[in-house]
Amino acid sequence: MSLTPICDFVNKYLRSGTLRAHMPGHKGLGGFGAEADITEIAGADELYEPEGIIRESEKIAARLFGAGKTLYSAEGSSLSIRAMLYLLLLNAKQQEKRERYFLLAARNAHISLVSACSLLDLDIEWLWPEDASLLNCPVDPRALDEKLAGMAEKPIAVYLTSPDYLGNVQNIRDIALVCHWHGVLLAVDNAHGAYLRFLENDLHPITLGADICCDSAHKTLPCLTGAGYLHISRYALFLAENAERAMALFASTSPSYLILQSLDRANEYLSNGYREALRCFVPKLDALKERLAAKGFSLVGSEKLKLTLAPKGFGYTGTELAAFLRKNGIECEAADPDHTVLMLTPETGEEGLLRIEKAFGLLERREASMEQPPALPRPERIMTVREAVLSPQQRLSAERAFGRIMGNGYCGCPPAVPVVVPGERIDEAALRCMRYYGFSACTVVK
Numbered sequence: 001m002s003l004t005p006i007c008d009f010v011n012k013y014l015r016s017g018t019l020r021a022h023m024p025g026h027k028g029l030g031g032f033g034a035e036a037d038i039t040e041i042a043g044a045d046e047l048y049e050p051e052g053i054i055r056e057s058e059k060i061a062a063r064l065f066g067a068g069k070t071l072y073s074a075e076g077s078s079l080s081i082r083a084m085l086y087l088l089l090l091n092a093k094q095q096e097k098r099e100r101y102f103l104l105a106a107r108n109a110h111i112s113l114v115s116a117c118s119l120l121d122l123d124i125e126w127l128w129p130e131d132a133s134l135l136n137c138p139v140d141p142r143a144l145d146e147k148l149a150g151m152a153e154k155p156i157a158v159y160l161t162s163p164d165y166l167g168n169v170q171n172i173r174d175i176a177l178v179c180h181w182h183g184v185l186l187a188v189d190n191a192h193g194a195y196l197r198f199l200e201n202d203l204h205p206i207t208l209g210a211d212i213c214c215d216s217a218h219k220t221l222p223c224l225t226g227a228g229y230l231h232i233s234r235y236a237l238f239l240a241e242n243a244e245r246a247m248a249l250f251a252s253t254s255p256s257y258l259i260l261q262s263l264d265r266a267n268e269y270l271s272n273g274y275r276e277a278l279r280c281f282v283p284k285l286d287a288l289k290e291r292l293a294a295k296g297f298s299l300v301g302s303e304k305l306k307l308t309l310a311p312k313g314f315g316y317t318g319t320e321l322a323a324f325l326r327k328n329g330i331e332c333e334a335a336d337p338d339h340t341v342l343m344l345t346p347e348t349g350e351e352g353l354l355r356i357e358k359a360f361g362l363l364e365r366r367e368a369s370m371e372q373p374p375a376l377p378r379p380e381r382i383m384t385v386r387e388a389v390l391s392p393q394q395r396l397s398a399e400r401a402f403g404r405i406m407g408n409g410y411c412g413c414p415p416a417v418p419v420v421v422p423g424e425r426i427d428e429a430a431l432r433c434m435r436y437y438g439f440s441a442c443t444v445v446k
């Protein structure tokens with residue numbers, strides 16, 4: 001049986017010489033892969049009502065990921081997150097009628113969670129552990145247990161971002177046990193962790209007990225930008241009933257077949273060779289991390305495919321280090337005053353690692369900087385995310401926004417984690433934090 005039914009169909013179609021009297025308008029001409037860019041023609045199946053090659057390909061992906069059901073997204077994890085929350089909300093409404101439906105989420109959530117909640121009119125209660133920072137929110141299973149035990153009303157789910165942008169990983173196994181003990185579902189934003197399933201020690205959230213999760217295939221697997229998955233655990237298949245319709249509700253009606261082919265093609269690699277590629281690459285990256293640590297660089301996070309440095313001890317801000325690496329021919333994924341993040345994959349290869357090490361060898365050590373990031377603000381909530389997002393808006397410089405209510409939390413990407421979520425008041429602590437991370441303007445409720 002073929003592992004790539006979508007690619008097989010497109011290849012056969014291209015060879016057939018059929019006149020393309022259908023979208024897209026480029027008719028297969030114009031370069032950058034346009035030839036294989038088709039649309040939902042007869043035989044090509046439909047992404048949100050799949051009965052043919054897409055269904056077949058998604059089933060192969062579900063088997064590979066050990067999920068009860070896997071759906072493809074041609075619009076990244078952002079789409080999967082909207083669908084995931086919709087399914088969780090539907091499920092909660094089917095279970096019981098409540099005054100209020102809300103999510104219990106770790107605060108370091110990506111902006112796509114906030115936009116999903118504004119669309120769904122879903123309230124969020126935040127988890128703010130003592131040691132949380134803007135980008136890291138380590139949830140302690142025991143603290144979560146106490147929190148859930150003390151809640152009169154249960155959330156529709158607990159929502160975690162793991163791995164996070166820096167490569168910190170939550171204790172999904174224990175957190176899943178706690179959630180299920182309290183009869184609460186666990187949803188994970190695993191945008192950064194599609195590859196975790198294929199490590200020798202499988203660390204994918206679905207394996208560890210999450211009920212539902214999104215993966216951005218394009219972040220760590222060799223897939224085109226926009227490729228993603230929505231995975232539903234075999235123990236939570238009640239969430240799967242409306243899954244295609246949930247995706248369709250928020251998605252374009254013209255999914256990219258290039259992206260679908262890259263997801264389909266990935267199945268072949270994930271079945272044959274990818275595990276081995278990871279098995280060879282990860283120890284080499286681990287060894288590089290050890291050598292950098294021995295030279296005095298502080299490393300952050302335990303995620304295998306991220307190299308995150310906290311270079312202030314070496315005398316550089318994260319952004320300065322990223323600029324230095326750029327000058328030396330290396331472009332990082334993200335940088336802020338405290339961190340420089342490099343995302344690497346087996347495709348980086350040993351040669352890529354050598355280039356990185358060589359560049360670090362050219363970096364002169366400077367006097368350590370003692371500057372600490374400001375404490376994470378806990379802004380007062382004035383209205384719901386939806387109320388704020390749907391209110392008339394006004395763009396102001398951050399300084400003039402003091403005391404105003406955040407209207408739209410959009411904040412540059414990466415990493416797109418809002419300091420102040422829509423509906424919260426911008427106080428002095430929030431302003432300090434916004435200044436520190438370089439946000440000079442924001443959109444407030446008028």
Ligand SMILES: Cc1ncc(COP(=O)(O)O)c(C=O)c1O
Pocket residue numbers: 075076077078079110112161164165189191192216226228414415
């Ligand atoms: C943690 C996290 N979640 C979700 C997303 C959204 O993923 P995508 O870009 O695949 O839509 C991102 C994107 O950077 C992310 O970092």
